[in-house]
Amino acid sequence: MIVTLKNGSIKEYSSPISVLDIAMDISKDFGYMATAGKLNGKVVDLRHVVDKDCSLNILTANDPEGLAVYRHTTAHIMAQAIKRLYFQAKLAIGPSIANGFYYDIDIEGGFTLEDLGKIEAEMEKIIKEAIPLKRFILTRDDAVIFMRERKEPYKIELIEDLPKESEISFYAQNEFVDLCAGPHLMNTKLVKAFKLISLAGAYWRGNEHNKMLSRIYGTAFAKKSDLNAYLTMIEEAKKRDHRKLGKTLGLFMMNNDGPGFPFFLPKGMILKNTLLNYWHELHNRNGYQEISTPLLLNKSLWETSGHWDHYKDNMYTTMIDEQDYAIKPMNCPGGVLVYQSEVHSYRDLPLRLSELGIVHRHEKSGQLHGLMRVRCFTQDDAHIFMSPDQIKNEIKDVIKLIDEVYNLFGFKYHVELSTRPDNFMGSNEDWQMATEALRSLLNDLRMEYVVHEGDGAFYGPKIDFHLQDFIGRIWQCGTIQLDFQLPLRFQLEYTGADGEKHRPIMIHRVALGSIERFIGILIEHFAGAFPTWLAPVQVKVLPISEKFLNYGAQIKKSLVDAGIRAELDVRSETIAYKIREAQNQKISYMLLVGAKEEEMGNVTVRTRLGGNQGQKSLENFIEEIKSEIAEKRF
């Protein structure tokens, strides 16, 4: 029997032989570190017996797939510890996830943080006991009986959902047995570094109508040093939290009297306006015309648009002169009314109406999160009205525009295509045509994309752009939605070259998504140290002592006259103190001015990252920083 190994080498073994034996044969050390095998592309247990020619890659906790196996075993150890300490606890599911693992448990009264310490201690004991994990198989019927004896209702439900004739695998570590497809480590002693991270609630099978279970999150790594590095990374990520930086940098604030409604402070407003100036420039350049539509519109409009039926629970409403009104949760009907206000010819199309629309949505209290999830936000919206033959080119241009924005900030992103949801509006044919249009366009552009079946908007399929932030969280920002429904509902028309009336097609699109959230993402992305073109304060002038306040004021005036955002530190503090504060405010340029500088008409430049850059003339400094700002360098 021939086994081809990952490095391309070929080994011959007498059949049958276990994956573990092959691992041990390659190297004893490697065998001890092995967590699983990848047999012909599929992750298998070390216990798996190989009996014909194959390709095999031995996985260790240093491979992502091997680490997942390692963490999954750690989840089993945690479940065993919990069953030892709390016999009445019922186990649900416990998979490995991106940064660790969790286990959902049904326990009367839930867990407390002190319990986590006890569970960790019991897990250490289980690891010391060096318990071998044994795999065995039962028929489905026997598996149900087995779990019934053990009084594990969630496991029974899981088994009953499997096909009737299937064989079901279990893993046993002494008194503890869990339903599990595997694979797993051979022995509990192989877990070297783990930590229980947090406690949370989670619905059984992710359904909010089901019972809320207690979820314990933990993580595990091959080495203690890797675990510590991960914990340090989490601490670092906390320092970047936009809610914390928003406060220390004076960008925005929240207040109990307006939960989910952010306040922008002077410095945050500069950031926002600078971003929007760029946005205006970008959209002018790309043939958009900006409009602004009312915040408050009659309920009947929302009924026509379909929003009332679909989202009335999340809309803020009020009554004016005995008529129902709603605060807009979206800008589209406003855009549609603008289109309708005139008669259009095919020559007007595509008509690109952009709008920085302020929308309000009543998000449930538990899901608010700093600027990332708010109840009032500004969409950088646009509605494009066009004829069917313009769809492809138009969407291509929108993709190009969005790509330009993300590249400017150095964001990585990926694209997802979302198809028809259950609560869709319109005909199957329209949906199919719209979805195929998007799909073939992505294929034409050779863009990689993930398909999300059933995740589209109720009026049409969409292409979503997902950004990755510093902590690795994914944020959906840009979206392009193709809509046949609103033009139909509002009876939109244009006169074609043939003199007949035709129905336009509509694109809804945003590039930044929510301005507020995008700013939150920018804060974390740059850790508050914005590129100079975006920074609320671009230069801080620091006089060596009060004697040089006048000279400092002159420098500041020259900078401000040149269009640079500069501040002067007028306090009678030591220069070291002023520098410290400017550093903490993440200001990229500090200009020190004292006797030497005043004499020559110079400034001494200090950069946040590079330290002392020596003296130069003010003219040179202004010229350099202006070109840095103009080019939007970072």
Add this chain to the structure above:
RNA sequence: GCCGAUGUAACUCAAUUGGCAGAGUAGUUGAUUUGUAAUCAACAGGUUAUCGGUUCAAAUCCGAUCAUCGGCUCCA
């Protein structure tokens, strides 16, 4: 909305478990006049989230409400 935790000065956190609400930072005032990440001193700052209850006595115990945090669910 659901599960869990939390809420004390502008910020970060104490208060020996029910016995006089305190420190550092920031702020103000004064002194100092400084050359590359914290000069010194004084002052001011509070209905302990809110409302109610238990108690001789509540930041502390109990209940309700509000908000925040970690998740779940949701996100047109």
